[in-house]
Amino acid sequence: MSGRELWADGRLRAAWAARDWPTLIRRFRALAGISQQAFGELVGMDQGYVSRLERGHARVTSEDVVARFKEGLHVPIELGGVEPRRALHWDPSSELRDRIAHAHAVGRADLRTADWIGRVLVEHRRAEDEVGGHALWPIVRSQLDSVSQLIPHAAGDAADRLMLLAAEHAHWLSWVAWQEGQRGAALAWIDLAHGWAIDGGHTDMSSWTQRVRAYYSLDHGDPVRALRTAEAARYAGQRPLSPAAESVAVHQAAMAAAACAERDLARRLADEAHELALQTPDAGERPGWLYWLDPARARLQLADAAYACHAWADAAAGFRESLTALEGFPKDHAYYRARLEDAQRRV
Structure with missing residues (x-):
């Protein structure tokens, strides 16, 4: 595994x-398959000092040592300015808004850097459930800064690609902010993601951001607003949605309809969402942020809608059938496991 590939972790x-x-030392050595001695050779340190650092018996206080790590371990450029923070800055900055708004200009953007940042964002999505x-947060926020600095030097399709990448980052930041109880910041980030998706002409992403807003409304106890927003997500642009993007919008509408006590509508929508999801069983056929919507997840979503409609036997059967597919996703597994246990008690 190359140094660049290691830093996707x-x-x-x-x-x-x-x-x-x-x-950092333990993880790098495990990924690279190297000893403390070999690690020390990379960063210009003896094995004894590396051992003390790895055991927490020594501290790094010199920026010269940090520079050795940065150079010897080939730390990616977008991580170069990341500093530890006691308090995270949750809200979007005005500088970011100004930098990215209406920034298309003929120039030369480093799309290789953009492709790399897009790849590691995929890894962050998968790592978020565990880490x-x-x-x-500070890493993804730093990556968004890197993307926004590329946009003024791009035009045409390249600029549109960068707008999508910016929207994906803003969506991730919104989602994490919501989970952390930072609701105002979450709404600000998702609004930015939606605007950037529209500016870049990315219908699937603009639909997804509306779907996320619908989820927020439902989670906040406003199912009527959630249903309206989810229905709008299904018709997000002039171009038709991909089956996967339409599936998640329809599923969110089903969950909102169930919360509005419109259970017949909810079950119809849930069945439709399931059928749409099955049209793209391979990850390569789905937008990157919907990597998780495989047939097992689609079945779990169908069961979740049944649970919301109080169809306990159907819900329990669906959860039992597909729960094993989530063994590598501890938070999702715990969520659906709790649903299964509750549904079984109610049958």
Whole structure:
């Protein structure tokens, strides 16, 4: 595994952002398959000092040592400015808004950097369930800064690609902010993501951001607003949605309809969402942020809608059938496991 590939790992990046040297050394060595001696050779340190750092018996206090880590471990450029923070800045900055708004201009953008940032964002999505979004927040926020600095130097399709990447980052930041109880910041980020998706002509992403807003409304106890927003997500643009994007919008409408006590409508929508999801069983056929919508997840969503409609036997059967597919996703597994247990008690 090359140094660049190592740095796609979410836990390694989180350790660098937090200056958590014991975790960083252990994780890097595990991914690279190297000894403490070999690690020391990369960063210009003897094995004994590396051992003390890894066990937490020594501290890094010199920026010269940090520079050795940065150079020897080939830390990606978008992580170079990340500093540990006691308090995270949750809201979007005005500088970011100004930098990215209406910034298309003929120039030369480094799309290789953009492609790399897009790849590691995929890894962050997958790592968030294990590492936690709070730990990854400063990294993703730093990556968004890198993307926004590329946009003024791009035009045409390249600019549109960068707008989508910016929208994906803003969506991730919104989702984590919501989970952390930062609701105002979450809404600000999702609004930015929606605007950037529209500016870039990305119908699937603009639909997804509306779907997320519908989820927020439902989670906040406003099912009527959630239903209206989810229905709007289904018709987000002039171009038709991909089956996967339409599926998640329809599923969110089903969950909102169930909360409005419109259970017949909810079950019809849930069945429709399931059928749409099954049209794209391969991850390569779905938008990147819907990597998780495989047939097992689609079945779990159908069961979740049955649960919301108080169809306990159908819900329990669906959860039992597909729960094993979530063994690598502890938070999602715990959520659906709790649903299964509750449904079984109610049958």
